[in-house]
Amino acid sequence: MEYAIEMLNIRKEFPGIVANDNITIQLQKGEIHALLGENGAGKSTLMNVLFGLYQPEKGEIRVNGKEVHITNPNIANDLGIGMVHQHFMLVEPFTVTQNIVLGSEPTNKLGKIDLAKARNEIQALSDRYGLQVNPDAKISEISVGMQQRVEILKTLYRGAEVLIFDEPTAVLTPQEIKELIEIMRSLIKEGKSIILITHKLKEIMEVCDRCTVIRKGKGIGTVNVSETNTTDLASLMVGREVSFKTEKIVAQPTDTVLQIKDLYVRDARKVDLVKGLDLEVRAGEIVGIAGVDGNGQSELVEAITGLSKARAGSIKVNNKEISNLSPRKITESGVGHIPQDRHKYGLVLDYTIGENIVLQTYYQKPYSKAKVLSYKEIFDKANKIIEEYDVRTPSVYTKARALSGGNQQKAIIGREVDRSPNLLIATQPTRGLDVGAIEFIHQKLIEERDKGRAILLVSFELDEIINVSDRIAVMFDGKVVANVKPEETNEQELGLLMAGSQVNKAGETSQ
Amino acid sequence: MFEALQSIIPTVLFYSAPLILTALGGVFSERSGVVNIGLEGLMVMGAFVGIVFNLTFADLFGIWTPWISILVAMVIGSIFSIIHAVASVTFYANQVVSGVAINMLALGIGVYLTKVWYGKGQTDMVDRPFYTMDVPILADIPIIGPIFFEGIYITSYLALILAFVAWYVLYQTPFGLRLRAVGEHPMAADTNGIKVERMRYIAVLLSGAFGGLGGSVFALTIASNFSHATIVGQGFMALAAVIFGKWHPLGAMGAALFFGLAQSLSVVSSGIPLLADIPQVILLIAPYLLTILALAGFIGRADAPRANGVPYLKGGR
Amino acid sequence: MTSNSKHFGLLVPIISVIIGLIAGAIIMLLSGHNPIEGYAALWAGAFGDSYTIGETIRRSTPLILTGLAVAFAFKTGLFNIGAEGQVIVGWLAAVWIGLAIDAPMIIHLPVAILAGAIAGGLWGFLPGLLKAKLGVHEVIITIMMNYIALHVTNAIIRNVLTDQGTTTEPIAGTASLASEWLQSITFYSRIHYGILIALFAAFIMWFIIERTSYGYELKAVGFNRHASNYAGMNVSKNIILSMVIGGGFAGLAGAMEGLGTYGTISVMSGFTNLGFDGIAVALLGANNAFGVILAGLLFGVLKEGAGEMPTTAGVPTELVDIIIALIIFFVASSYIIRWALSRFKKEGK
Amino acid sequence: TETEEEGTDDNSGTETEGAEENTKEATEEEAASGDYKIAMVTDIGGVDDKSFNQSAWEGITAWGEENGLVEDEGYDYAQSNEKADYMPNITRFVRDEYNLVYGIGFELKEDIQTAADQYPDTNFAIVDDTVDASNAVSITFKEHQGSFLVGVAAALKTSTDKLGFVGGVDSPLIKKFESGFIAGAKSVNPDIEVDVQYAESFADAAKGKLIATNMYDSGIDVIYHASGATGNGVFNQAKDIKQNDPEREIWVIGVDRDQHEEGQINDHNVTLTSMVKRVDVAVQDVANRGMNGEFPGGELLEYGIEEDGITFATTNEEAMTEDIITTVEEWQEKLLNGEVEAPKTTEELEAYEDSL
Numbered sequence A: 001m002e003y004a005i006e007m008l009n010i011r012k013e014f015p016g017i018v019a020n021d022n023i024t025i026q027l028q029k030g031e032i033h034a035l036l037g038e039n040g041a042g043k044s045t046l047m048n049v050l051f052g053l054y055q056p057e058k059g060e061i062r063v064n065g066k067e068v069h070i071t072n073p074n075i076a077n078d079l080g081i082g083m084v085h086q087h088f089m090l091v092e093p094f095t096v097t098q099n100i101v102l103g104s105e106p107t108n109k110l111g112k113i114d115l116a117k118a119r120n121e122i123q124a125l126s127d128r129y130g131l132q133v134n135p136d137a138k139i140s141e142i143s144v145g146m147q148q149r150v151e152i153l154k155t156l157y158r159g160a161e162v163l164i165f166d167e168p169t170a171v172l173t174p175q176e177i178k179e180l181i182e183i184m185r186s187l188i189k190e191g192k193s194i195i196l197i198t199h200k201l202k203e204i205m206e207v208c209d210r211c212t213v214i215r216k217g218k219g220i221g222t223v224n225v226s227e228t229n230t231t232d233l234a235s236l237m238v239g240r241e242v243s244f245k246t247e248k249i250v251a252q253p254t255d256t257v258l259q260i261k262d263l264y265v266r267d268a269r270k271v272d273l274v275k276g277l278d279l280e281v282r283a284g285e286i287v288g289i290a291g292v293d294g295n296g297q298s299e300l301v302e303a304i305t306g307l308s309k310a311r312a313g314s315i316k317v318n319n320k321e322i323s324n325l326s327p328r329k330i331t332e333s334g335v336g337h338i339p340q341d342r343h344k345y346g347l348v349l350d351y352t353i354g355e356n357i358v359l360q361t362y363y364q365k366p367y368s369k370a371k372v373l374s375y376k377e378i379f380d381k382a383n384k385i386i387e388e389y390d391v392r393t394p395s396v397y398t399k400a401r402a403l404s405g406g407n408q409q410k411a412i413i414g415r416e417v418d419r420s421p422n423l424l425i426a427t428q429p430t431r432g433l434d435v436g437a438i439e440f441i442h443q444k445l446i447e448e449r450d451k452g453r454a455i456l457l458v459s460f461e462l463d464e465i466i467n468v469s470d471r472i473a474v475m476f477d478g479k480v481v482a483n484v485k486p487e488e489t490n491e492q493e494l495g496l497l498m499a500g501s502q503v504n505k506a507g508e509t510s511q
Numbered sequence B: 001m002f003e004a005l006q007s008i009i010p011t012v013l014f015y016s017a018p019l020i021l022t023a024l025g026g027v028f029s030e031r032s033g034v035v036n037i038g039l040e041g042l043m044v045m046g047a048f049v050g051i052v053f054n055l056t057f058a059d060l061f062g063i064w065t066p067w068i069s070i071l072v073a074m075v076i077g078s079i080f081s082i083i084h085a086v087a088s089v090t091f092y093a094n095q096v097v098s099g100v101a102i103n104m105l106a107l108g109i110g111v112y113l114t115k116v117w118y119g120k121g122q123t124d125m126v127d128r129p130f131y132t133m134d135v136p137i138l139a140d141i142p143i144i145g146p147i148f149f150e151g152i153y154i155t156s157y158l159a160l161i162l163a164f165v166a167w168y169v170l171y172q173t174p175f176g177l178r179l180r181a182v183g184e185h186p187m188a189a190d191t192n193g194i195k196v197e198r199m200r201y202i203a204v205l206l207s208g209a210f211g212g213l214g215g216s217v218f219a220l221t222i223a224s225n226f227s228h229a230t231i232v233g234q235g236f237m238a239l240a241a242v243i244f245g246k247w248h249p250l251g252a253m254g255a256a257l258f259f260g261l262a263q264s265l266s267v268v269s270s271g272i273p274l275l276a277d278i279p280q281v282i283l284l285i286a287p288y289l290l291t292i293l294a295l296a297g298f299i300g301r302a303d304a305p306r307a308n309g310v311p312y313l314k315g316g317r
Numbered sequence C: 001m002t003s004n005s006k007h008f009g010l011l012v013p014i015i016s017v018i019i020g021l022i023a024g025a026i027i028m029l030l031s032g033h034n035p036i037e038g039y040a041a042l043w044a045g046a047f048g049d050s051y052t053i054g055e056t057i058r059r060s061t062p063l064i065l066t067g068l069a070v071a072f073a074f075k076t077g078l079f080n081i082g083a084e085g086q087v088i089v090g091w092l093a094a095v096w097i098g099l100a101i102d103a104p105m106i107i108h109l110p111v112a113i114l115a116g117a118i119a120g121g122l123w124g125f126l127p128g129l130l131k132a133k134l135g136v137h138e139v140i141i142t143i144m145m146n147y148i149a150l151h152v153t154n155a156i157i158r159n160v161l162t163d164q165g166t167t168t169e170p171i172a173g174t175a176s177l178a179s180e181w182l183q184s185i186t187f188y189s190r191i192h193y194g195i196l197i198a199l200f201a202a203f204i205m206w207f208i209i210e211r212t213s214y215g216y217e218l219k220a221v222g223f224n225r226h227a228s229n230y231a232g233m234n235v236s237k238n239i240i241l242s243m244v245i246g247g248g249f250a251g252l253a254g255a256m257e258g259l260g261t262y263g264t265i266s267v268m269s270g271f272t273n274l275g276f277d278g279i280a281v282a283l284l285g286a287n288n289a290f291g292v293i294l295a296g297l298l299f300g301v302l303k304e305g306a307g308e309m310p311t312t313a314g315v316p317t318e319l320v321d322i323i324i325a326l327i328i329f330f331v332a333s334s335y336i337i338r339w340a341l342s343r344f345k346k347e348g349k
Numbered sequence D: 001t002e003t004e005e006e007g008t009d010d011n012s013g014t015e016t017e018g019a020e021e022n023t024k025e026a027t028e029e030e031a032a033s034g035d036y037k038i039a040m041v042t043d044i045g046g047v048d049d050k051s052f053n054q055s056a057w058e059g060i061t062a063w064g065e066e067n068g069l070v071e072d073e074g075y076d077y078a079q080s081n082e083k084a085d086y087m088p089n090i091t092r093f094v095r096d097e098y099n100l101v102y103g104i105g106f107e108l109k110e111d112i113q114t115a116a117d118q119y120p121d122t123n124f125a126i127v128d129d130t131v132d133a134s135n136a137v138s139i140t141f142k143e144h145q146g147s148f149l150v151g152v153a154a155a156l157k158t159s160t161d162k163l164g165f166v167g168g169v170d171s172p173l174i175k176k177f178e179s180g181f182i183a184g185a186k187s188v189n190p191d192i193e194v195d196v197q198y199a200e201s202f203a204d205a206a207k208g209k210l211i212a213t214n215m216y217d218s219g220i221d222v223i224y225h226a227s228g229a230t231g232n233g234v235f236n237q238a239k240d241i242k243q244n245d246p247e248r249e250i251w252v253i254g255v256d257r258d259q260h261e262e263g264q265i266n267d268h269n270v271t272l273t274s275m276v277k278r279v280d281v282a283v284q285d286v287a288n289r290g291m292n293g294e295f296p297g298g299e300l301l302e303y304g305i306e307e308d309g310i311t312f313a314t315t316n317e318e319a320m321t322e323d324i325i326t327t328v329e330e331w332q333e334k335l336l337n338g339e340v341e342a343p344k345t346t347e348e349l350e351a352y353e354d355s356l
């Protein structure tokens, strides 16, 4: 068998940790090869080594059978290796074209960038692989899905034969994921090879040919996808059995906690994105919001939590009007919020874990008396939460920045749940997390439900919505267009509703 | 009106030229993501070198002395700016702080060496400064000629032309695209194979060259000698022009011209009846006040290059 | 690791100072001076006798305060380059009160000191407001505010406090920080009680930042505005508060000059540089109250000692500016020192 | 420059004949015992400011050499880089047991006053301002007289009847220059207009140049500047005009010392004359008196034309023609014999103008 890429016995150390310990991965020509592992297992590191961003301490890399030394991304590019990073590497104020040509710009005789030529080449590429982009749009103005297509075009523009995708689907809507899978298939058809990192086992089953599993920096092995199933893959990765179906008893909803009537919310560009929305969440139930990104979910959550203003309408929590109150007032009236972007909103990364635990309550007793902080109380509390929520950190004095994404998320969830809010809003709570962590978080949400809290779950993962919710509200174009019961629906139907299709029996029956 | 313009515009031009030049340096540096509070120091260095070279080699180079002086000032300015580049690019120093140190260092070195070499705190006046001239042919154009092309320093035109060159380089060439990419999202640039550190070094060196040029042009058109009081705040005004001009070469040029106009008006005003009654202090603070008003009012949301001031650590997050 | 980084935190400034002094020695050698004589003169100029010690402390007093002014804002992620202007207006306000009011010392002196702090705070308020509400770059506004402070203060001295004069009358004795006792034990240096105020201010800063919920908010806003907003903090309020408190410290520095050192205010032909030096002090002191005290004292020593260098050793005083600039570079580039230290450690093992 | 050298050679005329003899006697005595030491503290300008600090230091050096003293021992100076340096510098000399300490420039007024009160055994002198202490002497100059004379010269030279005055910082001291200058000019021709501008800084060459450009453009052909380094910009602009149009008659009047050197451009010189303040003369005079045990403590010494403390430069022979010099000297005579009195404030100037 001929290999496009071979990484043999790679070792990569960071101060105090061996991120990759003797890992081997072999990519056959024309295959989609999955790389699977828990958060922090070392997947991104391994791929960054391949792409020339890191230098390995040990090991050998071969491209088409020849040993190479990839000391910087330029060499990787020259060897036909392209990478679509977990966090997009796009320059926001630049246009799509500028981003794609950056670093290998065509020029005319005056040394001026030949934009026309670039545009043509990009058009040709996007036609060939079905990657639709608007070459003149600014990155800040286009959707996440299109941004990802730009990333792919970047690699193709540089003549990549091997493409590395690092968690490409974590940020995509189901529709976009479908499109991406199509794109990957057409890439393979054109003779490219792909390494795909993802936490979604279903995706692996759907598109991948083989799968290499790593655990805690060590290579576990490579399996043929056709000869395995999701359960086996999960236990290979975690090293124990994992249950996928979240166990839960039937919900017992009681009083209405959140009541939203005829709500209108504008985004930063002063366009209404929530347009006359009605929604109710009762104590003891989990309401899942399903919808394609951009249909007003973020704006809805921001309006409830006070991060942006409601233009019109009413938001009541326990029969108290909270619309357009300050975030502090809203928090104090019993709203907890697990934010979508944990780095931007959820944590002060330069504060210790302990300090982050009291981010909303630092001014209250017992953490603060007469404006003077009691660090003992703060760290005591933090220790309790760390233990209870299994946050893996050296100590409460560790900076939040140093924790892995999953552990950061657990700390946030611990903090929000521990405040015993009447209403808990969880936005994409498991994004980018491995199955073990996902399982834990789902269980916590259900526990809270059973304690009588009202929970609003916003997620692009239909799996998650169907698994965890007691009721699903489908959002389309700023309104709730349907209320369905999870046990009475499936992904196909939800997908149709989310796309705004009007005719639906399920929606009516659930009323 | 015509006469007012004819007397104001040349003054605006000579006053603004050093600011424009220095601000262009600031634009390059900050566009690449390196904050440059050190423009003042770079100007000091330029003024010092320009004057010392001019004094020392006037006999050797004759009429070419001022030109060679500013060239040498550019070279020394960019060599001096390496300190800022090393600190802020290679050693991840806080760039504002490094810039403040550049300012102290330049003035310290300039005055120290002046004292050691000349035995006194200020140099003599140079014999070969720049002089104004009428631009051949263009000066004969009616109306425009006398306003724009009579009694002008060529260095003022140099400043204007370089502003357009800087715009072309930054916004039309691959080099410019890469430089701006490095200032917006260095990691993205890095993954595209652009050498972030090298781009930033080049940008800082350019700011040194432009700062040296600005300082030496100031010295050889306005001050004529060097002392601790030669450059007092011009570099900070240039920095204001960078930000006022939204980190754009032509914007910075416009801002610098605006400062020149405000200063010029504060002088001319005594002859204008309406303005003559305004207390002197109002006229003195007008340029600064106007800048604040402008920033607060019209261009409140000037977006700095996103990675400006952030050291780039490979593999960091 | 934590104990290690504590050590590094102390070692870096110390090593920086040592390298700075060595560099200074090399410069002296290169320019034909005797470094030993030079530093001996510097030492004598700062510690030679009780007089110079008194003057050194006096000179350090406002530097500590401007260092705090910069450091405090820094903690909230703001760069207060406007300490210079805040010093000037603080000086003006303190002297004004010192001249205008007739009251017993127990009222007069605190009011005058407070006036300085309030004036400086007001001068920090505007940049804070513009930053908080309109997102205008505070560096640029504070630079502009420095010039406005300078010119407006000069105009007020000339037209309001004097009749076209250049220096005000001396302030009333009831508003003076000067102490005959302190002066008499230091051969009539101008040392005054301001040093106690500076030390107290440093304590206040430490307490606010490290021990109160205000400090928690200020730092959180400095680190991450979005998360602070999410957590229910009033981001605008904190930005403004930080600039106002920082300005207040700088205003106090001005009050020290007005009520302690000079007892008057004069028309200024240029900046006092106390504010700009404050940036250096804050940096060397790692933006930490205790560090700022040490850094302020060090710079006071260097600057005071410099005065003796030309007379005794023929070295231009600017050498000290060069040394200070180099120290700042090394502290700012502490990465190199940390790297060298860790290398050193590894090899030692 | 020439005038200054003259000053050092020829130390006479400052005082009466008697004083001069005293000086000589004293020199012999004190040089032997060598225990009368003098020192000066500069203001921010520095000892080489080409202005009054430099002139004062030249006076002290000359005095020291004349008395056979050694620099750093018998006479010395201390450089001040900022306001905060004045007091330590003064005190350093007191502690080093200097007998007489000069503070050069009005900025040192408060510090000299304080020092004089604190150290009654030391003698002090302040130049350009007044202090009140029995062990301190105030040295001022009748700048208005000198300004009056250069005003006369300017009025005689102008062909447009428009003159300019550029002041550094608006203050009583600079008002003396302004008032005297205007009065002198109007004495010759009451119709002359004088445009007055203050740069509000002694170190802003750009502002000086802006003002000068504006003035010369508006038809002014002679500018008198009393603005320190701001004046560099004035010279700069005048020379630039001269460079482009050597035929154009354009002049600057220098201040404090003979600024002939600053005005040189090719074969021309734009410095018409300068209002020369002989700080050196005054400094030496006070030193001699002190050495003789006649220190004029508590007094205010005003050095004017009579005391040889104020003169005008005639270095530019081409510009300062015989006729002009003759007329200026006529006015000098009138000032000396009290026939006219040069105004030194705006009020006095107004009164003077009314009397014309």
Ligand SMILES: Nc1ncnc2c1ncn2[C@@H]1O[C@H](COP(=O)(O)OP(=O)(O)OP(=O)(O)O)[C@@H](O)[C@H]1O
Pocket (backbone or CB within 6 Å): A014, A015, A017, A018, A019, A037, A038, A039, A040, A041, A042, A043, A044, A045, A046, A404, A405, A406, A432, B315, B316
């Ligand atoms: N730049 C770095 N410096 C220090 N340690 C690092 C660095 N990058 C990664 N690590 C550590 O290396 C380990 C592997 O990280 P890596 O990013 O490769 O994980 P991953 O498998 O991609 O995780 P995820 O699923 O969360 O993306 C982690 O323990 C992480 O803490």
Ligand SMILES: Nc1ncnc2c1ncn2[C@@H]1O[C@H](COP(=O)(O)OP(=O)(O)OP(=O)(O)O)[C@@H](O)[C@H]1O
Pocket (backbone or CB within 6 Å): A039, A040, A044, A086, A401, A402, A403, A404, A405, A406, A432, B315, B316, B317
């Ligand atoms: N400089 C660093 N020092 C220590 N750990 C680091 C460093 N950089 C990255 N890491 C760790 O590397 C791991 C993986 O980083 P990665 O960028 O893949 O983020 P992540 O954990 O997947 O989180 P998310 O997907 O939410 O961004 C994390 O555990 C992170 O804490």
Ligand SMILES: [Mg+2]
Pocket (backbone or CB within 6 Å): A043, A044, A045, A086, A166
């Ligand atoms: Mg990863």
Ligand SMILES: [Mg+2]
Pocket (backbone or CB within 6 Å): A039, A086, A167, A405, A432, A433
């Ligand atoms: Mg991840």
